Amino acid sequence: MKKISIKMLPDDEYFVGHKGCGGCGGSLILRWTLKALGERCHIVIPAGCMSAIGFIYPQMALGVNAMIAPFAATGAVLSGIAAVIRAKGLTDIPVVGFAGDGATADIGLQSLSGALDRREKIIYICYDNEAYMNTGIQRSSATPQGARTTTSPSGQTAFAGSKKDLLRIAAAHGIPYAATASVGHPADFLRKLDRARQIDGPSFLHVFAPCPTGWGCATDATTELGRSVVTTGLWPLLEWDHGKIRINQAPHSFAPLATYLAPQARFRGLEANQIEALAAERDRTWVALRAWERETTNSVLA
Amino acid sequence: MKKPEEVSNPPCHLRPFKRSTSLAIWPNSPQADSGHLAFSNKDWRNMWPQIEWQACNSCSLCLLFCPEGAISWNANRLPIVQEDWCKGCGLCARECPKNLIAMIPQTHR
Known part of the structure; x- marks a missing residue:
């Protein structure tokens, strides 16, 4: 198996001519994924931006076998395909799910949980643009605190809920591999995709994918935001x-x-005290993360 | 590495057909033919990336960061932008480490 890296990416394109907005972070990640995994991969996309922009009859922007799953069933369809591939004795077909944050954190969470539990060899990629972008920028449970969407105002009346921690949810299933990545760090993303491909069992990648239309940023800010968020x-x-x-x-x-x-533009309504609260929340997250790292690396089982 | 012309059915290329007239000329189903592209995205952009080739060292970052896959190599391994797929988002210009890509208005091309 050839190692996946930026240098080893082939010239072949498997996601061209889609109808995504200019500067779309999600489509960039899908394009990298397909380039890296090649034409043998089978991909499952639930209702959402990627299925809306990739499969417009009579157009098919994906150059690999792809199917649209019901919104809540990405995980179920993935484990079905993986089971068939295992039954047929095929070993060279990566089975990849590519769902947005709504289809992962809200609507498809039980299905993802089931798929992680069944231990089939699948790669589940959640591209996180932090709201339901396809239907008009409604708040999802992966929307960060203080962000304006069409269903949650910004400013002092902002929705209090904070972002659902998908990595911990996936890790809590005891799966072999889960990771977060960002569109601003392609080398890191491709290394994690390479690792996920070699895992015998389910793996989960949570990838940060800016949406210029929904976030009110410039179309060329996608990668810069992908770096500054880190x-x-x-x-x-x-x-x-x-x-x-x-x-x-x-x-x-x-x-x-x-x-x-x-x-x-989605954070423009934030006031100074809310930004301070965001920073405090971030610091708490990092304290917890460092504790988690110490706890797992020093564990007696490790 | 296979070149597009060596592949009998290259992935994702434009196969335009006349819309409207009769249903009979529409393909039976899109999934029968992966990578079947019927319509160009040519009309989407209002900016166009103009690449300065002289100083280009073919680092390939513009190819990597194009969400459309619209940039490819020419015979001399210099980046060319494909008319049909570029949406003028400007990510290539932002990512070029030598600032060789200028976004110019589509009307001034």
């Missing part, structure tokens, strides 16, 4: 590998939150 500490790059959590990038000090928040 340097500000709001999106830790993590890797859960056989019971151990590793923090891939642990900054000594965080970049000011404004570098991430200011280019986006």
Whole structure:
């Protein structure tokens, strides 16, 4: 098996001509994934942006076998395909699910949980654009605190809920591999995809994917936001590998939150005290993360 | 590495057909033919990436960061933008480490 890296990516394109908005982070991740896994891979996409922009009759923007799953059934369809491939004795077909944050954290959560429990060899990629973008930017449970969507105002009346921690949910199933990645760090993402491909069992990747239309940022800000969300500490790059959590990038000090928040219209209503609250929440998350890392690396089982 | 012309059925390329007239000329189902592209995205953009080739060292970052897969190599391994798929988002211009890509208005091309 050839190692996946930026240098080894083939020239072949398997996701061209889709109808996504300019600068779409999700479609960039899907394009990398298909380039890396090649034409043998089978991909399952639930209702959401990627199915809306990829499969417009009579057009088929994907160059691999792909099917649309019901919104709540990505995990179930994935384990079905994986079971058939196992029964037929095929070993060279990666089975990949590519769902948005709504289809993963809200609607498809029970199905994902079932798929992780069945231990079939699947790769589940959640591209997180932090709201239901396809239907018009409604709040999902992966929307960060303080972000404006069409169903949650920003400012002092902002919705109090914070982002659902999908990595911990996946890790709690005791699966072999789960990781977070960002569109701003392609080398890191491709390394994690390579690792996920070699795992015999389910793996879960949670990838940060900016949406210029929904977030009110410039179309060319996608990759820059993908980097600043990591340097500000709001999106830790993590890797859960056989019971151990590793923090891939642990900054000594965080970049000011404004570098991430200011280019986006969805955070424009935030007031100074709310930004401070966001920073405090981030610091608490990191304390918990570091404790989790110590706890798993020093464990007697490790 | 296989070149597009060596592949009998290359993935994802434009196969335009006349819309409207009669249902009979529409393909039976999109999944019968993966990578079947009927319509170009040409009309989507209002900016166009103009690449300065002289100083380009073919680092391939513009190819990597194009969400459309619209940039490919020419025979001299220099990046060319495909008219049909570029949406003018400007990510290639932002990511070029040498700032060789200028986004110019589509009307001034």
